[in-house]
Amino acid sequence: MSLLIVGSIALDSIITPFGERVDVLGGSTVYTSMASKNFCKTNIVGVVGADFPKEHIELLESNEIDTEGMVIAAGKTFRWKGVYNDLNQAETLDTQLNVFAEFNPSISDNYKKCDYVFLGNIDPVLQLSVLNQMQNSKITACDTMNFWISGKKETLLKVIKKVDILFINEEEIKMLIGDANIFQAAEIALSLGPKLVVIKCGGHGSVCIGENFIFFAPVYPVKRAIDPTGAGDSFAGGFMGYLAQKDNFDKDTIRNAMIYGTIMASFCVEAFSLERVKEVTAKSIELRKSKIRKSVIFR
């Protein structure tokens, strides 16, 4: 099955304790698709400016990501600049929306038939618009962030009501639900509509909660995490890509999706931008899976 990803495409400038990069490839669509493409046919929707380096489009296309839905608009590409003083929290130094300010995703007839949909962290108005354009999608998912929770909560709740899976950070679900206990908060979030809530806890792994279902994924122990930008999107890409590959939503598939999400996030943080992610092989993914299995299984 194929996966449709709608979100941002960006040029990021990033400072971490381990170095600095200027105007490197980033954005939720890019990170998610470069993870999901390891598992399923991936189609992306997004907008870039005329200044967007051709090599980035070539990277996506050489990875068999369908860029038909990528619009090159007059103007400059969306830019984000941030600093991580520790690796847990980014501080935004500058945001230039540029062509992204007018982003209004129009889904092609081809893409409308995608069975699996991932809505990256963009304005919930746009997320809702995409959901309304889809025809017969099987599994839809969204991510979000504190900015939309405080600014557009009502529309966000409409999105959450419609999707099957909510990806959200630990701090964000506490903010959204107003409960400091994530298990309690997840239960309330489930009552808002989704079948699954996936809570990402940064360096502490993640937990997936559904009705009578809970699954914890640890982190893959990366000793030199360099840049966490895109880790959450890479997680979602591994997760959604695996679901689309298996075309299944049973518990065993979801558990494995959590592990593949974890693995893709671990590659992401090992270098800036897509530097490490673009080198990932099926063999390196399976190697990490067997290491994770050993790190959680007890007899």
Added chain:
Amino acid sequence: MSLLIVGSIALDSIITPFGERVDVLGGSTVYTSMASKNFCKTNIVGVVGADFPKEHIELLESNEIDTEGMVIAAGKTFRWKGVYNDLNQAETLDTQLNVFAEFNPSISDNYKKCDYVFLGNIDPVLQLSVLNQMQNSKITACDTMNFWISGKKETLLKVIKKVDILFINEEEIKMLIGDANIFQAAEIALSLGPKLVVIKCGGHGSVCIGENFIFFAPVYPVKRAIDPTGAGDSFAGGFMGYLAQKDNFDKDTIRNAMIYGTIMASFCVEAFSLERVKEVTAKSIELRKSKIRKSVIFR
């Protein structure tokens, strides 16, 4: 095999978002022993004042905890008062050392022969003194805290060099080693002497690291955590109690010890003081184990 536990016995006054208790039973020795007694013969060493309620001693003894090493000294029992604004971090409001100020554990000939030893979070000078009194112990472990890391690091490092297992919080190992990456920090900590480092990550579970060994335990998902006081000690009690029961230090035993630690900590946080812990049954422990297994295993 039997376990010797040396640490504090206290009367705690605790405020959490869920309520308040005054002068309730607490202290590392108490929490650790009330967890380990579910698994092995448990002997405790500690000091209380003449004001220590008889019912607390009766509670320990009725749980078959050997209190031969408990000294009742003239004066008042050690008191700690703390507030949790959220459940992640205690703020100390008051500490009255009282008889604990003169605590200098003398280990009886009987106790000196214990095979398993847990040193609760007390002055590393005392921890070292206990280790030096032991004869032929098989597995020794210690806990510590930020206060000793900053105040008595040199002595603490001597303790760490001698023990087999270091139990430590995530923030504390970062502080001890000076590395923000816990996997890197654990590797350095292993080079200081211990065979295992167990890092407790509060509501995010725990990780145990040894040479070519890593094991993650999730949390047991408690929806109403009331009071985290003693959770780390309860964890250590479940862990060490299980090791002593099995009298084994192989990887499978260690993995299971991590899970039993997790379970005992989950009971601890469900109520103030020992209110929940004292009701724990073998059946309720095994029930949580099977739930944890389902929450981490993937095929």
